[in-house]
Amino acid sequence: MEVETEQGETGKSVMCVLTDPEGTTLGGTMYLPQNVGPIQLQQIVNTLLKNEEKLPYAFYISNQELLVPLGNYLEKNKVSMEKTLSIVYQPQAVFRIRPVNRCSATIAGHTEAVLSVAFSPDGRQLASGSGDTTVRLWDLNTQTPMFTCTGHKNWVLCIAWSPDGKHLVSGSKSGELQCWDPQTGKPAGNPLTGHKKWITGISWEPVHLNAPCRRFVSASKDGDARIWDISLKKCVICLSGHTLAVTCVKWGGDGVIYTGSQDCTIKVWETSQGKLIRELKGHGHWVNSLALSTEYILRTGAFDHTGKQYSSPEEMKKVALERYNKMKGNAPERLVSGSDDFTMFLWEPAVSKHHKVRMTGHQQLVNHVYFSPDGQWVASASFDKSVKLWNGTTGEFVAAFRGHVGPVYQISWSADSRLLLSGSKDSTLKVWDIRTKKLKQDLPGHADEVFAVDWSPDGEKVASGGKDRVLKLWMG
Numbered sequence: 001m002e003v004e005t006e007q008g009e010t011g012k013s014v015m016c017v018l019t020d021p022e023g024t025t026l027g028g029t030m031y032l033p034q035n036v037g038p039i040q041l042q043q044i045v046n047t048l049l050k051n052e053e054k055l056p057y058a059f060y061i062s063n064q065e066l067l068v069p070l071g072n073y074l075e076k077n078k079v080s081m082e083k084t085l086s087i088v089y090q091p092q093a094v095f096r097i098r099p100v101n102r103c104s105a106t107i108a109g110h111t112e113a114v115l116s117v118a119f120s121p122d123g124r125q126l127a128s129g130s131g132d133t134t135v136r137l138w139d140l141n142t143q144t145p146m147f148t149c150t151g152h153k154n155w156v157l158c159i160a161w162s163p164d165g166k167h168l169v170s171g172s173k174s175g176e177l178q179c180w181d182p183q184t185g186k187p188a189g190n191p192l193t194g195h196k197k198w199i200t201g202i203s204w205e206p207v208h209l210n211a212p213c214r215r216f217v218s219a220s221k222d223g224d225a226r227i228w229d230i231s232l233k234k235c236v237i238c239l240s241g242h243t244l245a246v247t248c249v250k251w252g253g254d255g256v257i258y259t260g261s262q263d264c265t266i267k268v269w270e271t272s273q274g275k276l277i278r279e280l281k282g283h284g285h286w287v288n289s290l291a292l293s294t295e296y297i298l299r300t301g302a303f304d305h306t307g308k309q310y311s312s313p314e315e316m317k318k319v320a321l322e323r324y325n326k327m328k329g330n331a332p333e334r335l336v337s338g339s340d341d342f343t344m345f346l347w348e349p350a351v352s353k354h355h356k357v358r359m360t361g362h363q364q365l366v367n368h369v370y371f372s373p374d375g376q377w378v379a380s381a382s383f384d385k386s387v388k389l390w391n392g393t394t395g396e397f398v399a400a401f402r403g404h405v406g407p408v409y410q411i412s413w414s415a416d417s418r419l420l421l422s423g424s425k426d427s428t429l430k431v432w433d434i435r436t437k438k439l440k441q442d443l444p445g446h447a448d449e450v451f452a453v454d455w456s457p458d459g460e461k462v463a464s465g466g467k468d469r470v471l472k473l474w475m476g
Helices: 038-048 070-076 295-300 313-328
Strands: 013-019 025-033 057-061 085-091 102-107 114-119 125-130 135-139 144-149 156-161 168-172 177-181 199-204 215-220 225-229 234-239 246-251 257-261 266-269 276-280 287-292 335-339 344-347 357-359 366-371 377-382 387-391 397-401 408-413 419-424 429-433 438-443 450-455 461-466 471-475
Touching: 013 038, 013 070, 025 038, 038 057, 038 085, 114 156, 114 450, 114 461, 125 156, 125 461, 125 471, 135 168, 135 177, 156 199, 168 199, 168 215, 215 246, 225 257, 246 287, 257 287, 287 295, 295 313, 295 366, 335 366, 344 377, 366 408, 377 408, 387 419, 408 450, 419 450, 419 461
Parallel strands: 013 085, 199 246, 287 366
Antiparallel strands: 013 025, 057 085, 102 471, 114 125, 125 135, 135 144, 156 168, 168 177, 199 215, 215 225, 225 234, 246 257, 257 266, 266 276, 287 335, 335 344, 344 357, 366 377, 377 387, 387 397, 408 419, 419 429, 429 438, 450 461, 461 471
16 A cells, blocks of 8 residues: 655645554555544554454544544544654454353352462463362353362462462461462462561562473562562562552563552562662652553463463473563553552653652542453553553543442453453453453443452463352353
8 A cells, every 4th residue: 555655645644643653653654635533544554554364453542532524523522633643553452252151150160259269371271269268260161160279267368379370379368378279279389488477479580581380479468579579489589678568469571670668668679689670759658559561461471362272381481472472562561550549650660760650530449450451551440430541651630430339359451451350349350341441341240349350461361359248251
């Protein structure tokens, strides 16, 4: 397709600049006919990027998606023809995830509240942690309980799958951690002890940095984070420095660990000796939640929506590294923090210790923040009953999703970044459509507060758990 770069018939052309989400321009200033819309822009971008396989793109002007020809957009928004129109192109997933719309199973088993649910990286297994001190593994084919993992002496507060899918770790209210073999439901070794208070978060070392997976980091109310090696079955490094509880922890794709704390700071650690590299300050109250722009790729490692399995750790590491590099591009890994001070900050910790943007708008504490799988969006859940959507690169506010009538506890994304799921104290789950910015599906069914939600990486199913003790599976 020819791209016209000279001034055509006066008044018929629109002066445009195409940029990627980071602001890098593509092909300089162009004069495009007013009848050019998203379809023609897709052809232009594919041509300029020399894509062998034509990829889908969405286009945004001032954070609003362009769905009409340029002429119509200018007219509707009363934009001057004299101005250069900046159009941001965003790559879209080449596959589509169906919205979940029905509960396919309600599975009893836990005898106290379900506090956490997590699908394995390949989406084939599901684990849950409960106030009844057990971890349970569920058979997704028969939709029945598979293993009950016993050994904890107190509530199981958090669980985390290794990105190669070979291990599951759980952390309890008494501060101990337990590694499980998901194939048998049996403990892999004795409980890992060292923390003096309850576990608030667990994050595994990315598989593209180390395969097979051996190390994970835990955060605790005792103010420390600890790195454990499951082969050595012990704590190898203690990350001390926070003056109050560590509330959240993420092991980044560049190999550093981020910890958020009630001391209002976020600390960045290197992982060979546990040295503090950087301190991110700015929040006026507790830091509750951290999200990484690469988080979804780090969680799923080498697994994607196609369901391909791998024969060796080396192959897995290679594919995971390719996926990570492709997702990250040339931009630095971004971090978003959510706080009790009602605000969020967007950081690029590899670049600066100062925040890039302060994100304000929530009227109550921010409970959970989560980047979309493609890094394009950040979603935040708050006690103000809303879920908010933000631009994942600039931190600008995009939309508010209102519909819950109670605090929103947790959110999860569909693998194609087109749908967002939320679970609330109001006993419902809701699915939001990112394109239309509207409610797509209301999912009532739980008898009480929904504490935990997860959307499987293969996109097929959603799991939820809460105060009513049952685990619900939802399908499209």
